[in-house]
Amino acid sequence: MRAIDLPEYGGPEKLQVADLPQPEPAADEVLIRVSAAGVNRPDIVQRNGHYPAPPGASPILGLEVAGEVVAVGKEVKRWALGDKVCALTNGGGYAEFVVAPEGQCLPIPGGLTEVEAAALPETFFTVWSNVFDRARLQSGEILLVHGGSSGIGTTAIQLAHHLGARVFATAGSAEKCGACEKLGAERAINYREDDFVAVVREATEDHGADVILDMVGGEYIERNIRVAAYDGRIVNIAYLQGSSVEINMLPVMLKRLTLAGSTLRARSAKVKADIASSLESKVWPLIEAGKVRPQIAAQFSLEQVADAHRLLESGKIIGKVILKI
Incomplete structure (x- = not known):
């Protein structure tokens, strides 16, 4: 199969189209013929050598895809040949074929193209698990999203x-x-x-933000503590400005704040399947009703993967970058 190889870590130019072995599904996995794959910042971190694939996962980049099921493992119950799905993969998405655990696959929502569906899994799994599961955002509360124009940001705002x-x-x-x-x-x-x-303090009559979703880090960590409401929850999912900072913890105690963080890739298949179930019941209806839509900034062919990475790294986009396989 055609896939993107990374023979050595480094810049976008290290990504190469190569002929690599087609994967075979394990008992609880499906094999997907990939129509489109999302490009995400964890892919860039992996390309630079700082986010290795978990044991047993494909070293090929790519954490989300959309396409057609073409083979199923012997324990798979829900999916059949020909089903159109989008999936959170454990790696391997930048390829013509990829395997994914059964529980990490979801039906493509009605009204979405496969390109749009490929923009869903990594972003929607991340937002749901952090903003709604971990930080417990409730109706009527105030959410502050940093990086609001990113794939994560546009998803969090809409949901x-x-x-x-x-x-x-x-x-x-x-x-x-x-x-x-x-x-x-x-x-x-x-x-x-x-x-x-x-701005947030003035607009909320000094209440502040009940939940803060931060992918910036650095100086934002101390500022998040200042803008957080009493009993506020701050969740970090990345540190574009660095993770090592010195802060005064006294306001954390006085305001009863919760500081949290998480990564998605290393979590168990059971946890990811539970997130998928929540998305299908609570979010997929919003997508099918046209209330929430993935925001697609640009599309590239597999051969243009280096350009896709350069565009994402530039920060000059609103929404997601997609590879059409």
Whole structure:
């Protein structure tokens, strides 16, 4: 099969189209002929040598796909040949074929193309497990999303808005802020021009944010503590500005804050299957009703994978980057 090989870590130019062995599904897995695959920041981190595949997982990059089931393991019960699915993979998505555990596959929501469906799994699994499971965001609460124009950000804004929360977001340009507000953010704050702590505090009558989803880290860690509401929950899912900081923990104690973080890839198949079940029952109806849509910034062919990585790294996009296989 054609797939993207990474013979050595480094820049986007290290990614090469190669002829690699086609995987075979284990007893609890399905084999998917890939139509499209999402490109995500964890792929960039893996390309640079800092996010190795878990034991037993494919070393090929790619954590989410959409396509057709073409083979099933002997223990698979739900899926049959010809089913159209999107899936959270444990690796291997940048290829013509990939295997995925049965429980990490979901039906492609009605009304979505396979390209759009390929933008769902990694992002929606991440947002649901962190914002709604871990941070327990409730209707009527206030969510602050950093990186609001990213794939994660655009997903979090839409889901929180349609599930009854007030949403604030940060982004780096007027265009990105406008996109966040169109998706449901009450106010998007251009972090190059305004202090998000002051803006959110003023807009919420000094209440602050009940939940904060942060992928920036660095100086934002201390500022998140300042803008958090009493009993607030702060969840870090990445550290684009670094993870080593010095902070005063006294406000954490006085405000009864919860600081949390997580990665998705290393979690068990059972946990991922439970997240998939929640998404199908609570989020897929929103997608099929047209209330929530994946935001596609750009599409590339498999041979253009290096350009796809360069665009994602540039930060000059709103939404997701997709490879069409």
